[in-house]
Amino acid sequence: MEDIISKLPSNIKYQILNQLNKDTAATEGQPQPATNQIRNIISQEYLIDLCSDIKSEHLSFFTKDRLHQLEYDGYFVVDDFLNDRDFVERVHNESVKQYQDQLLKPASMNKGADRWHDKQIRGDSILWIHRDPLKNNSNELNRPGVEIYESIPNVNKLLDRLDDIKNELDLVVPSFKVQKSQTQLAVYPSGGKYVKHRDSFFSNDQLNQRRITMIYYSNLNWTKGDGGELRLYTYNKNRKDLNANDKEQDHYIDIDPKADRLLIFLSPFMEHEVLECIKEPRVAITTWIY
Ligand SMILES: O=C(O)CCC(=O)C(=O)O
Numbered sequence: 001m002e003d004i005i006s007k008l009p010s011n012i013k014y015q016i017l018n019q020l021n022k023d024t025a026a027t028e029g030q031p032q033p034a035t036n037q038i039r040n041i042i043s044q045e046y047l048i049d050l051c052s053d054i055k056s057e058h059l060s061f062f063t064k065d066r067l068h069q070l071e072y073d074g075y076f077v078v079d080d081f082l083n084d085r086d087f088v089e090r091v092h093n094e095s096v097k098q099y100q101d102q103l104l105k106p107a108s109m110n111k112g113a114d115r116w117h118d119k120q121i122r123g124d125s126i127l128w129i130h131r132d133p134l135k136n137n138s139n140e141l142n143r144p145g146v147e148i149y150e151s152i153p154n155v156n157k158l159l160d161r162l163d164d165i166k167n168e169l170d171l172v173v174p175s176f177k178v179q180k181s182q183t184q185l186a187v188y189p190s191g192g193k194y195v196k197h198r199d200s201f202f203s204n205d206q207l208n209q210r211r212i213t214m215i216y217y218s219n220l221n222w223t224k225g226d227g228g229e230l231r232l233y234t235y236n237k238n239r240k241d242l243n244a245n246d247k248e249q250d251h252y253i254d255i256d257p258k259a260d261r262l263l264i265f266l267s268p269f270m271e272h273e274v275l276e277c278i279k280e281p282r283v284a285i286t287t288w289i290y
């Protein structure tokens with residue numbers, strides 16, 4: 001089968017991939033083994049390469065090890081990212097205040113007319129943060145969140161740091177061709193969760209999709225039993241040398257959403273879910289690099 005599929009013209013492969021992605025979305029992210037096999041063969045063309053041409057002189061946050069982990073394991077975790085408890089506390093309090101002031105809206109799935117809400121699937125409330133309205137087009141200006149960026153100065157300082165990471169990636173791995181980023185503040189109440197999903201799918205318009213997810217947690221005093229762990233399925237579809245089988249698909253690690261932790265992973269390749277929160281509010285600030 002591998003031979004037949006890989007010889008198909010690119011446009012046909014792309015159509016098959018799109019159909020498989022739709023099927024998987026319709027079955028709530030539980031692809032059949034055959035679907036996985038076909039997807040894996042085709043997706044070889046869309047793999048993310050972070051290591052073959054590193055401009056070492058620009059390395060600062062990134063190290064060769066971190067780039068290697070991101071490409072081969074699909075993720076890495078940084079603790080004590082800000083390394084300043086007062087700063088973390090201000091980020092957390094500003095975020096919770098936005099939530100208490102009801103500036104966040106229940107998160108939905110899909111866009112436009114297909115938009116739908118279902119708390120059983122996704123229980124968080126979110127706020128898009130547009131920090132630089134002048135650079136956004138008028139459509140973006142109409143989206144909620146744009147006018148509040150000045151009321152969250154510490155969150156903005158954190159976002160500057162995430163921007164630095166994005167800019168560094170652009171210099172360190174120029175072949176990656178960073179396009180843009182998108183940022184969301186999400187708060188989960190007690191009982192909130194987000195079922196297994198991926199943040200994007202492979203597509204032939206590689207550059208117009210989420211490719212790297214960076215999630216910062218500010219949950220001070222988070223302890224075991226508070227729930228809300230990020231369950232990350234460690235089967236990294238970015239690896240040519242791995243064969244899909246059901247056992248590997250099931251491997252996961254649970255990442256505690258504890259304060260000052262930054263998690264970075266490959267958006268189209270890593271499946272994940274948010275386990276039910278016991279303690280509220282659970283805060284997560286995410287920047288996606290396209
Ligand atoms: O908050 C988290 O830990 C992950 C949330 C998530 O998966 C998402 O917003 O796509």
Ligand SMILES: [Fe+2]
Pocket residue numbers: 197198199272
């Ligand atoms: Fe996600």
